[in-house]
Amino acid sequence: MSRASPVEIIRFAAGAILAHPLRSGLTSLGVVIGVASVVMMTSIGMGAQKQVTDTISGLGSNLIIVTPKQPRSSGGVMAGAGAGQGLSDSDAEAIRRQVDGAAAVAPSVGGIAQVTAEGANWSTTIYGVSPEYPETRDLVIAAGRMFDDRDARQGRKVAVLGPTVVSQLWGETDPIGKRIRIRGAPFEVIGVLGSKGQSSFGRDQDDLVLAPLEAVRSRVIGRQIRADSVQTIFVKAESEEVLGEVQERIDTLLRSEHRIPQGEDDDFETQNLASILDASRTAIGAFTVLLSAIAGISLVVGGVGIMNIMLVAVTERTREIGLRMALGARRRDVLTQFALESVALSLVGGLIGLGIGLLGAAGIAAIGNWPFALPVWAIPVALSFSSLVGLVFGAYPAWRAARLDPIEALRRE
Incomplete structure (x- = not known):
């Protein structure tokens, strides 16, 4: 075996994940919570903005209201x-x-x-x-x-x-x-x-x-x-x-x-509804970004969890890595396999978190008579970011695995 094909690398990575379902699930939990939180906070913020916009717009278009102080x-x-x-x-x-x-x-x-x-x-x-x-x-x-x-x-x-x-x-x-x-x-x-x-x-x-x-x-x-x-x-x-x-x-x-x-x-006040609407949108938009940023910290925590678990996996599978390299697998193949495992764990967690986030946001909207709203870019951004978290935090464990010496790895018990 001189080198592993891409299909074999993907098969090895999937097999390693499925071999430890409980550990894989717990590894992805941080990403699940992070993505769900970001989706829910973004939806709530967009719903609030839509509610305020509809209320102010319902007063009339191009309207100025003059009132006494x-x-x-x-x-x-x-x-x-x-x-x-x-x-x-x-x-x-x-x-x-x-x-x-x-x-x-x-x-x-x-x-x-x-x-x-x-x-x-x-x-x-x-x-x-x-x-x-x-x-x-x-x-x-x-x-x-x-x-x-x-x-x-x-x-x-x-x-x-x-x-x-x-x-x-x-x-x-x-x-x-x-x-x-x-x-x-x-x-x-x-x-x-x-x-x-x-x-x-x-x-x-x-x-x-x-x-x-x-x-x-x-x-x-x-x-x-x-x-x-x-x-x-x-x-x-x-x-x-x-x-x-x-x-x-x-x-x-x-x-x-x-x-x-x-x-x-x-002794009077004039209110321009367009300026009130713009100010409300700006304030709610800033608040939404703040909430999403706070929720995004969960993604970083989830990424740290992935890195820790992958480092443990490298230690546990040292003999497997040594055997594969002895049979002709290149360091690049080992690096790719562990990186794929990390990204897959993060992406699956992102998909689950996305589903939970959408259900949670819809539930809040229904219970509180709140308009449900979610920007079209939220779904691809959430999944892309969760994959990026897996890639970034899985890079070091993958590098550690690829740097192992085959002979020393085979000697490990």
């Missing part, structure tokens, strides 16, 4: 962003007329109220808005129509309902033309919004009622806010490219409208 709550009016007293109809009108690049401007007020109709009742969120509101929030009218400027000017008490409200009040019945009462005030239903479903955080985006701004202020909210006050102004930019410029123009205009001296803080 130091929000306050009063009675049934929603607290939090937009519940202060710093914005008014004149601010929205100034933005509409003077800010270039603003495609639609929609002032808004809102509050929780009980809605009744034909003996049924439902507690929901009532939004007083301008006719441009659906455009700013990317809402679709599925049936009927949206109220227009004429309806708003005439003070008509009309309403557009979300699908959840329709379902709770009438079931499958067409609500167009029917009447509802909001805090005793009658409103005619003229439209139904298209369904947007639940947000990524579980909030029902279809549970709402839209009505003209003035009607909600006078009939629903009443004296809880000023007669011309708005809680939020939604501004839709013409395109994503001009989003930042439009935001700067709004800031400059409102500082002038509110007569804020130079150097003093604004």
Whole structure:
């Protein structure tokens, strides 16, 4: 036997692994845990990023949200962003007329109220808005129509309902033309919004009622806010490219409208959803990399385990190595065999870890109502890295085996 063929080398390596199944399994355990951890952490991070992206994107595209600072709550009016007293109809009108690049401007007020109709009742969120509101929030009218400027000017008490409200009040019945009462005030239903479903955080985006701004202020909210006050102004930019410029123009205009001296803080806030989304993606991406790096340490530990076991195998199989070299096997053949054993152990561990990682990530997504996501490059990268771990940490034991002297090896007991 002058030299071993590649097939014989692979057969010898496979035979050595299968001869000690328990040891081979324990050797691969570190790689299994490492790959499973990396896959699960990457999937969780991608899922978090997708959840945040869907939630922010659901608010509307190319959207700028203007709110007063130091929000306050009063009675049934929603607290939090937009519940202060710093914005008014004149601010929205100034933005509409003077800010270039603003495609639609929609002032808004809102509050929780009980809605009744034909003996049924439902507690929901009532939004007083301008006719441009659906455009700013990317809402679709599925049936009927949206109220227009004429309806708003005439003070008509009309309403557009979300699908959840329709379902709770009438079931499958067409609500167009029917009447509802909001805090005793009658409103005619003229439209139904298209369904947007639940947000990524579980909030029902279809549970709402839209009505003209003035009607909600006078009939629903009443004296809880000023007669011309708005809680939020939604501004839709013409395109994503001009989003930042439009935001700067709004800031400059409102500082002038509110007569804020130079150097003093604004009494309002503008939020660019694109910048919020980018910041969220960057933060979550960095967190995902950190988690994956920590999980990757398990792969290194698994590689050390492979190296230790392979060194023990070299010692145990010294006579076998000597016999093979005496029969004509080259040092290169011995080196290749032990390297193949190491890579095979690591690769098999990587495959098992990949399966466990995918199942674990899917399980977490299902239990926590978390979106399951995994980049297409994750699988080949995980398997390639696990093979690389086996090759790197198996190199020294393979070199030790190849450097054995055949005569000394045959003398070993």
